[in-house]
Each structure stands twice: as structure tokens, then as C-alpha cells.
Amino acid sequence: xxxxxxxxxxxxxxxxxxxxxxxxxxxxxxxxxxxxxxxxxxxxxxxxxxxxxxxxxxxxxxxxxxxxxxxxxxxxxxxxxxxxxxxxxxxxxxxxxxxxxxxxxxxxxxxxxxxxxxxxxxxxxxxxxxxxxxxxxxxxxxxxxxxxxxxxxxxxxxxxxxxxxxxxxxxxxxxxxxxxxxxxxxxxxxxxxxxxxxxxxxxxxxxxxxxxxxxxxxxxxxxxxxxxxxxxxxxxxxxxxxxxxxxxxxxxxxxxxxxxxxxxxxxxxxxxxxxxxxxxxxxxxxxxxxxxxxxxxxxxxxxxxxxxxxxxxxxxxxxxxxxxxxxxxxxxxxxxxxxxxxxxxxxx
Amino acid sequence: xxxxxxxxxxxxxxxxxxxxxxxxxxxxxxxxxxxxxxxxxxxxxxxxxxxxxxxxxxxxxxxxxxxxxxxxxxxxxxxxxxxxxxxxxxxxxxxxxxxxxxxxxxxxxxx
Numbered sequence: 001x002x003x004x005x006x007x008x009x010x011x012x013x014x015x016x017x018x019x020x021x022x023x024x025x026x027x028x029x030x031x032x033x034x035x036x037x038x039x040x041x042x043x044x045x046x047x048x049x050x051x052x053x054x055x056x057x058x059x060x061x062x063x064x065x066x067x068x069x070x071x072x073x074x075x076x077x078x079x080x081x082x083x084x085x086x087x088x089x090x091x092x093x094x095x096x097x098x099x100x101x102x103x104x105x106x107x108x109x110x111x112x113x114x115x116x117x118x119x120x121x122x123x124x125x126x127x128x129x130x131x132x133x134x135x136x137x138x139x140x141x142x143x144x145x146x147x148x149x150x151x152x153x154x155x156x157x158x159x160x161x162x163x164x165x166x167x168x169x170x171x172x173x174x175x176x177x178x179x180x181x182x183x184x185x186x187x188x189x190x191x192x193x194x195x196x197x198x199x200x201x202x203x204x205x206x207x208x209x210x211x212x213x214x215x216x217x218x219x220x221x222x223x224x225x226x227x228x229x230x231x232x233x234x235x236x237x238x239x240x241x242x243x244x245x246x247x248x249x250x251x252x253x254x255x256x257x258x259x260x261x262x263x264x265x266x267x268x269x270x271x272x273x274x275x276x277x278x279x280x281x282x283x284x285x286x287x288x289x290x291x292x293x294x295x296x297x298x299x300x301x302x303x304x305x306x307x308x309x310x311x312x313x314x315x316x317x318x319x320x321x322x323x324x325x326x327x328x329x330x331x332x333x334x335x336x337x338x339x340x341x342x343x344x345x346x347x348x
Numbered sequence: 349x350x351x352x353x354x355x356x357x358x359x360x361x362x363x364x365x366x367x368x369x370x371x372x373x374x375x376x377x378x379x380x381x382x383x384x385x386x387x388x389x390x391x392x393x394x395x396x397x398x399x400x401x402x403x404x405x406x407x408x409x410x411x412x413x414x415x416x417x418x419x420x421x422x423x424x425x426x427x428x429x430x431x432x433x434x435x436x437x438x439x440x441x442x443x444x445x446x447x448x449x450x451x452x453x454x455x456x457x458x459x
Binding site: 059060061062064065066067068069070071072073078079081084095096097099100101103104108131132133134135136137141194197198199200230232238275298307309312313314315316319321324325326327330332333336337339340341346347348 | 349352353354355356357358359361362363364365366367368369370371374375377378379381382383385386388389391403404405407421422424432433434436440447448449450451453454
């Protein structure tokens with residue numbers, strides 16, 4: 001029987017028999033189901049995913065009428081990264097007018113709220129100009145990035161140095177201080193960009209420093225929603241599982257460490273988040289059908305638990321996409337179609 | 349989405365599953381998610397009703413080009429005499445019956 005062309009999680013080509021493809025899909029779904037304690041994909045969904053993964057075409061897409069909204073993180077950093085010397089206003093226009101983007105995002109090259117604060121007087125006029133120029137919504141986005149608040153880069157003792165010494169209490173106190181600094185910066189920066197006309201604020205890669213990072217983003221969201229009741233806040237996560245770097249942080253009575261996407265979204269929407277972005281990491285040594293089945297299982301449960309729109313993170317190495325510099329079009333379009341059609345999410 | 353390689357991620361998603369941005373009605377549907385928290389089906393239905401088109405026509409570039417031009421809500425080409433930027437958003441806010449932060453700011457500052 002002919003082999004099916006597929007890819008590994010690092011993007012390299014691979015071949016699977018039909019039985020191997022089915023096995024990978026079932027195992028990927030089971031892995032997510034067992035970790036998050038959510039239902040695995042049902043038989044019809046597995047069959048649908050099998051057919052999509054078996055498709056030999058170079059590019060595929062959703063059925064007409066099933067299209068969804070796209071939002072972006074780090075938008076204005078992406079063209080300069082290719083060595084094309086453009087200003088950020090031109091990048092926003094390129095996304096709007098060349099890439100068919102439904103929304104865009106203005107961002108700063110360091111992509112951390114802390115780093116934006118000292119240059120905010122230079123950056124907010126760019127948002128004002130962007131709003132005169134653009135038709136599609138323009139978010140402002142950056143990461144909480146709690147790591148920047150620890151020594152030697154920041155003011156608080158470094159938990160990564162305290163924990164190996166057994167100084168758990170001191171490490172937790174350091175994280176709690178870092179949260180205070182981060183919330184202050186996120187609220188300051190987000191307020192300035194909202195008052196400059198931003199259509200929304202993106203807290204991106206939330207949880208990259210574990211539960212303190214998530215806590216900071218939730219607190220900042222609550223403050224901003226109180227300050228500006230109609231503000232749109234998108235929260236994109238760093239991974240499928242909130243690492244317990246502090247381990248004892250709660251928000252509205254819910255322990256943050258160990259939350260999976262279907263639980264993360266409930267905490268986020270209660271805090272006032274408008275759009276939630278689950279992020280499911282890709283394993284580079286398993287096949288893309290395995291990674292995709294796993295990502296779809298987590299995301300489907302998240303969509304079912306959400307009362308707010310869900311935009312799945314589907315960039316390099318997340319959401320069933322390969323982790324490589326130039327993700328192959330066959331794998332990306334296959335993942336885009338499968339995630340959209342099976343999970344019924346609201347955007348990517 | 350994180351789209352480090354635009355030709356490999358951003359453009360591919362836009363072609364495979366995106367609404368089409370202002371080539372069609374993607375920005376309008378996005379605004380309903382952002383301002384009213386609508387899920388995708390409700391947001392599409394709301395925009396289709398406001399535009400007077402079918403759900404299928406929301407992502408039809410041929411239909412939406414003429415409609416966007418006639419409704420003064422912005423088109424991808426930079427054509428002489430057609431609404432651009434904040435002008436188009438002024439009409440979008442009225443058409444969708446929503447508040448747009450930058451439009452309100454513009455009115456405050458120019459009033």
C-alpha cells in the first residue's frame with residue numbers, strides 16, 4: 001500500500017502507512033485527553049482528521065463559509081526580521097493590504113511591557129498615526145515577561161538562583177514582587193496605547209514564566225477593564241500547561257499552577273479577557289498528525305468551555321505547526337484547516 | 349497567531365482559513381468579536397445582516413469590493429476619492445453600530 005507523505009514536528013518529511021497515520025492521530029488525542037482530563041476526539045473527528053492529513057495536495061483550506069478571524073502577535077517585528085528595512089506603519093499596511101489580515105498588531109522590537117515603558121513617548125505617536133492610516137483593527141501587543149524583573153536584569157532577587165538553594169519562601173516572595181512590577185508596567189503601557197487609539201491590547205506569551213506571569217496578566221486585565229470598561233484584551237498563552245514556578249498562586253480562588261487551556265480560559269474570561277488564545281506546543285520528534293490531534297483535542301475542550309471568542313495560537317512550533325524557521329505550506333495549511341473545521345474555534 | 353515567516357504562516361493561514369481582511373469583511377467580523385465579544389457564528393450573522401448580504405458573500409472578494417466601495421468602508425486599493433483610514437472607520441462605526449476607539453478620539457480632537 002502506498003505510503004502517505006507527512007512531516008515530523010521539526011518540519012522534515014516523513015512517510016506513514018494508513019495504519020501508522022491512524023495510530024499517531026489516536027495516540028496524540030489520547031495524550032492530550034489524559035493530561036488535561038478532557039474527552040478525546042470522537043470517531044467522526046478522528047476520521048475527518050485522518051482524511052485531512054492524508055490529503056496529498058500542496059495546499060488545502062477550509063470549506064467555504066467556515067472561515068475565521070485572524071489576529072497576530074509581534075506583528076510589526078516580522079518584516080524587519082526578514083532583513084527588509086520597513087517602518088512599522090508600512091508593516092501594518094503590508095499586513096492589511098498584502099496579507100489579507102483581519103486585524104494587525106503594533107509592537108516594539110523587545111516585545112516586553114517593561115522594555116516599552118522607557119520609550120513610550122516615542123511609540124504612542126506611531127499608534128496615533130496608525131489609527132489615522134489603517135482600516136482593520138490595530139492591537140498593541142507585548143509579553144508580561146516576568147524574567148526581566150529578576151536580577152541581574154531587574155530589581156527583585158532571582159528565583160532561579162534561590163530555588164536551588166532551597167530558599168522556597170524567598171523565591172516565592174521574589175515572584176510576588178515581580179508580579180507587582182509587571183502589573184504596574186502592563187497597566188501603564190496598555191493605558192497609554194489605548195488612550196492613543198488602540199483597538200485592543202494583546203497580552204502575549206502569558207505564562208512563559210509560569211503561574212506568576214499568568215497572575216500578572218490577570219491582575220492587569222482586571223485593572224484595565226475597570227479603568228476602560230469597553231477595552232478589548234486578547235490573552236495568548238505560552239504553553240498548554242501553566243508551570244508552577246511559584247506553585248501557590250490563586251486567582252479568584254483558583255490555583256493557577258497546572259491549569260490546562262479549558263481551565264485557563266475560564267479564569268481569563270472571569271478576569272475580563274475578550275479573546276483567549278490557547279497555545280499547544282509541538283513535539284519535534286513526533287509526527288505532525290500526532291501533534292495536530294493533540295492540539296485539536298486540547299483546543300476543542302477550550303472552545304467548549306469558553307463564553308468568549310477563542311483564537312488558537314498556530315505559529316511556529318505551536319498548534320500542530322512544525323517547529324522550524326520556514327514552516328512548509330503543506331503542513332501549515334493542513335493544520336489550519338483541521339484546527340478550524342474540527343474545533344469550531346473563532347480565530348487563529 | 350505567531351507568524352515568524354509570513355510566507356509560511358501568516359499568508360498561508362489567510363489563504364487556508366482566514367476571512368480575507370478588508371478584501372472582504374474580515375475586519376468587520378473581527379470588530380464584533382472585539383467590541384461585543386461575539387463568537388464567530390454570531391459575529392458573521394451580525395455583519396451579514398448589517399451589510400445585507402448572505403453568509404457566503406461575506407468572504408466573496410468580488411461582492412465585497414463593490415459593497416465596501418459603495419458603503420464607504422474602505423477597499424484595499426488606494427483609489428482617488430475613496431475613503432481611507434479613519435474616514436472609512438467612521439463609516440464602519442455607524443454601519444455596525446459600534447464604538448471605535450480611534451474614531452471617538454478623532455471626533456474629540458477635531459471637534
